[in-house]
Amino acid sequence: MMMDAVNTFLKNLAQQPWGLWWIQARRLVRIEVRRNLFSWKAGWVYFLAFIPTFIIFFHFVFEYHHPSWLSDDTNVLASVIQLYYIRLGVFFGCLGIFSRLIRGEMIERSLHFYLLSPVRRELLLLCKFVAGSLSAVLLFGSATIADFALMYAGFGAAGRDYVFNGPGLGQLEAYLAIIVLACLGYGAIFLLLSMIFRNPTPAAMMLLGWEAINPVLPSLLQKLSVASYLRHLMPVSVSAQGILALLTVETEPVSAWAATLGLLVLIAAVLFYSCYRIRTLEIRYTTE
Amino acid sequence: MNDQIIFEDVSKFYGEVLGVNRISLTIPPGITTLVGPNGSGKTTLMNLMTGLVQPSNGRISVLGHAPVNSPDLFRILGYCAQFDSFPRGINGWDFIFDSLMLHGMNEAQAFQMTAEALDRVELGNAAGRKIAGYSKGMRQKVRLAQAIAHHPRVLVLDEPLNGLDPMARAESIALFQELGRQGMHLLISSHILDEVDRISDRVILITGGYLVAEGSIRQVRQEVREKPMQVLIRCDRPEVLAARMFSVNHCVEARLHADGQGVFLRTGDIDQFYSMLNGIAAEGLVKIESVAPADDDASAIYQYLIGSGGGAS
Numbered sequence: 197m198m199m200d201a202v203n204t205f206l207k208n209l210a211q212q213p214w215g216l217w218w219i220q221a222r223r224l225v226r227i228e229v230r231r232n233l234f235s236w237k238a239g240w241v242y243f244l245a246f247i248p249t250f251i252i253f254f255h256f257v258f259e260y261h262h263p264s265w266l267s268d269d270t271n272v273l274a275s276v277i278q279l280y281y282i283r284l285g286v287f288f289g290c291l292g293i294f295s296r297l298i299r300g301e302m303i304e305r306s307l308h309f310y311l312l313s314p315v316r317r318e319l320l321l322l323c324k325f326v327a328g329s330l331s332a333v334l335l336f337g338s339a340t341i342a343d344f345a346l347m348y349a350g351f352g353a354a355g356r357d358y359v360f361n362g363p364g365l366g367q368l369e370a371y372l373a374i375i376v377l378a379c380l381g382y383g384a385i386f387l388l389l390s391m392i393f394r395n396p397t398p399a400a401m402m403l404l405g406w407e408a409i410n411p412v413l414p415s416l417l418q419k420l421s422v423a424s425y426l427r428h429l430m431p432v433s434v435s436a437q438g439i440l441a442l443l444t445v446e447t448e449p450v451s452a453w454a455a456t457l458g459l460l461v462l463i464a465a466v467l468f469y470s471c472y473r474i475r476t477l478e479i480r481y482t483t484e
Numbered sequence: 485m486n487d488q489i490i491f492e493d494v495s496k497f498y499g500e501v502l503g504v505n506r507i508s509l510t511i512p513p514g515i516t517t518l519v520g521p522n523g524s525g526k527t528t529l530m531n532l533m534t535g536l537v538q539p540s541n542g543r544i545s546v547l548g549h550a551p552v553n554s555p556d557l558f559r560i561l562g563y564c565a566q567f568d569s570f571p572r573g574i575n576g577w578d579f580i581f582d583s584l585m586l587h588g589m590n591e592a593q594a595f596q597m598t599a600e601a602l603d604r605v606e607l608g609n610a611a612g613r614k615i616a617g618y619s620k621g622m623r624q625k626v627r628l629a630q631a632i633a634h635h636p637r638v639l640v641l642d643e644p645l646n647g648l649d650p651m652a653r654a655e656s657i658a659l660f661q662e663l664g665r666q667g668m669h670l671l672i673s674s675h676i677l678d679e680v681d682r683i684s685d686r687v688i689l690i691t692g693g694y695l696v697a698e699g700s701i702r703q704v705r706q707e708v709r710e711k712p713m714q715v716l717i718r719c720d721r722p723e724v725l726a727a728r729m730f731s732v733n734h735c736v737e738a739r740l741h742a743d744g745q746g747v748f749l750r751t752g753d754i755d756q757f758y759s760m761l762n763g764i765a766a767e768g769l770v771k772i773e774s775v776a777p778a779d780d781d782a783s784a785i786y787q788y789l790i791g792s793g794g795g796a797s
Contacts, residue, residue, distance in 0.1 A: 216588045223585045227571075235573060305569035308536055309630075312563050313586040314555035475553055479536040480498065481567060 220315050221323050228327030232293055233334070241332075244289045245339040248276050252346045261350035266358055270367075273347050274432035277340065277371050282378050282426055283407070286336050290382035291400050293332050297324040298474070299390035305481045318471040325387055325467060332379035340375050344368050363431070370431040377429070377459050381422035384466040391473045419458060428455035486548035488512055489533060489638065489669060494542030496528055502693040503528035507542070509698060511671065514685035515664040518673040519786055525693040526673040527566060530640050533671075534563045546638060547669075559587065562631035566642040568623055570615045576602065576626045577611040580633050587634055601633035602626075604659065620647035628656065638669040645674055657683055689786065697785070702777075704785050712736050712750040714779040715757070720771045722747035728764055729757075748778055 232238060261269075298321075301307035310320055348355035348364065358364045385403065389396040410421040418424045428450045450458075489511040496503035504525040518526045531537045533544055535551035544550065549557035570579060580601055584594035602608045605625040610618065615626060624647045631639060641660075645653050660683055664670050672683070687704060689696040697704045714737075719725055722740055726747050729735035735757075737750035751757040758775075765772050779785075 219588050220586055223582065227582055231572065237572075301571075304572060305567045306571045308563075308565055308567065309571065309583065311536060312534060312558055312561075313583055314558040314588075315586055316555055317553050476538065478538060479531065 217316075217319055220319060221326075224315070224320065224323035225327045225330065228297070228324055229330055232296075232327060232331035237292075237296070238331075241289045241292050241335060244285045244292075245335040246342070248280055248285070249339050249342045249346065252276075252343050256346045256350045259350070261352070261355075263351060263354040266348075266351055266354060269347050269351075270358075270432055271434065273343065273371075274367075274430060275434045276343060277374065278427070278430055278434050281336060281340070281375065282423055283404075285339075286332070286375065286378040287382055287400075287404065287407075289336060290328075290332055290379060291386050291396070294325075294328045294383045294386035295390035295396045295400075297328055297387060297390070298477075299394070299396060302479070302481065308479045311477075311479060317474045317477070321387070321470055321474045322467065325383060325470075328383050328387070329379050332383060333376050336375045336379060337372055340371050341368070344371065367431040370429060373456075374426050374429050377456065378422060378426055380463050381425070381459055384463045384470070385422070388466050388470045388473070391470060391477065420462070422459065422462070425450075425455045425459035425462070428452060488545075489547065489671070490543075490545045491529075491533075492543045492545075494532060494539045494544055496525075496532060496537060497540045503537075504532070504690070504693045507690075507695050509688065509695065511669065511686075511688075513667050513669050515660060515670045515672065515683050516686045516688060517684040518671065518688050518690060520673075520690040520696075524691045526690060527642055528693075529690065530563070530565075530642055530671065530673065534561060534640055536565075559634070560637040561640065562634065562636035562638070563640045564627045564631040564642065564644055566646075568620070570623070570626075573614065573616070575612055575614050576607060576618070576622075576629075579615060579626060580630050583630055584633055597633055597635075601629040604632065605629045606655070621649055621652055624648055625652065625656075628659075632663070636668070639663060639671070641670065641672045643673055687785070701785065712752045713754050713777065714748055714750045714784075715754075715775060716741065716746055716748050716778040717761070717775050718746040718773040720745075720773075721769075725749075725764065725770045725772075728769065729760065732760055 298307065301310070311317065344364075344367075348359050351358070359368075386396060386400065389399045389403075393399050407421055407423045410418055410424050411427075429452055489509075491507045491509040494507045495505050502525075507525075507529065518529065520526050528537065532539055533546055533551055535554065535557070538552065546557055547560060549560075551557055574582075577598060580598045581594055584597055585591070587594075589597070598611075599608065602611050605628055607622060607625050607629060610622060615623060618626065624644065628641070628644060631641070644660075645656060648656060660670055660672065664683070664685065681701065684701065686698065686700050688698045689704070717725060718741075722744070726735065726738035726740075726749065729749055729751075730738065735749050735751055737748075739748040741747060749757075761772070761775065764770060
């Protein structure tokens with residue numbers, strides 16, 4: 197009985213027009229990435245991504261780099277990733293990118309062109325998510341690589357040794373993984389919020405507050421947070437002082453794979469619900 | 485039944501606001517015009533049949549497809565909506581080319597069909613320009629080109645003549661007529677009632693979300709029994725004819741034609757009226773050149789059924 201159901205499911209799956217979906221997905225992602233990256237409205241996302249790079253560049257050019265300060269700069273870079281990118285840069289960057297994908301098109305009254313094309317709405321939503329994620333990862337990922345390179349370039353041979361023979365490259369990989377997961381996590385949430393609320397910004401501000409107080413919440417509620425998963429993936433623990441300590445504290449140690457899996461499950465659940473929402477989405481531009 | 489558009493007892497409420505109420509319609513191939521005042525439910529009806537809004541009650545079938553997340557329907561349907569907006573920063577060519585690529589076409593096919601659609605609306609020269617820089621008429625044309633580019637079997641056009649100059653309007657009407665002759669379903673909403681007359685096979689009159697009448701214009705006019713029909717009779721002695729008709733009590737109103745060579749007569753019983761007219765012609769009292777109904781056009785029917793001064797939109 198069970199095998200029959202599985203066979204039927206697999207047969208149905210094989211009969212889907214995967215080739216057509218692939219062609220449509222490629223086109224949709226191309227259109228969306230073009231619009232996400234090459235428009236004036238994307239300017240402030242570039243700003244959010246590269247403002248630390250700009251500051252670190254000045255640090256690289258104008259400040260003396262003593263080899264004994266290398267560990268200090270490693271901590272500074274970890275703080276930039278955890279306190280700026282995860283909490284602010286990626287958060288607001290994704291808010292800008294992902295809330296535009298559906299709600300922005302409703303405000304600009306152009307979403308109906310997509311909904312009238314022969315593309316399944318679920319595919320449309322997932323392609324928009326992929327395009328938004330690619331755009332965000334491209335911007336924040338390249339900014340992270342640039343930050344990392346500039347941070348250690350000033351140390352000369354000691355810096356090269358730290359990067360290529362020490363823990364440097366491993367840390368960079370971890371930072372990139374964190375940035376990718378942050379973009380996916382916040383992206384999925386903002387995509388959903390933009391479908392639920394006409395103006396997703398107040399909800400995003402509540403989410404920002406939720407993420408901030410999350411470490412002091414009960415263990416079960418901590419699982420409903422993007423930043424709480426990402427904290428466990430940090431290769432360098434940030435010892436923040438005062439109120440900022442709330443953002444870096446690890447209340448309950450979780451292994452890296454469990455944190456990654458937990459976040460991916462959260463993203464999948466949010467996207468699943470978003471797919472349900474877009475199936476019943478109505479175009480009523482007059483209420484926008 | 486699969487070549488028809490069917491609304492079965494369809495209602496749509498936006499919260500507590502009525503969009504359309506209990507609409508039942510069967511639309512065969514050809515050109516059908518939706519006529520009604522602002523807020524009457526024309527656009528709601530069009531949005532319902534294209535799946536942009538879902539009915540609160542009832543069932544819709546467009547050539548056998550339910551318009552709910554139905555890629556198969558959108559392969560055979562083109563919708564030129566009234567929203568004068570486009571994806572940001574796009575040019576005319578990409579607007580149509582991208583939409584064709586989403587049909588799963590290869591680039592060569594999409595290229596050829598984009599060029600064909602732009603030529604059809606005579607916009608080929610402006611294809612490379614940003615749509616934001618187009619005039620209102622050009623934007624209307626590029627939307628029309630996008631709607632017809634994939635050769636749909638059903639074309640829904642919401643106020644397609646808005647913003648077009650007289651020449652472009654005439655060209656568009658000729659295009660609609662050609663598409664109608666090809667057996668396509670064209671559903672057009674328009675407030676230009678003279679043009680509705682020229683192009684429509686049938687009309688749907690709607691007001692306040694309710695269907696008032698549907699059918700061919702003459703059919704609908706004949707159903708409006710309580711309104712006296714007006715007939716224009718071209719003859720050599722219109723005053724004599726009018727007096728005679730009044731004397732036999734078969735006329736409720738008479739008005740001389742501006743050129744003095746005819747008279748508009750209103751009658752409550754058109755069959756009796758024609759038989760009386762035959763009698764008068766046989767008597768030789770007046771020499772009748774022609775007889776033609778003068779108010780079986782969309783404008784008159786609109787005024788009779790919907791009641792405004794012809795300000796449909």
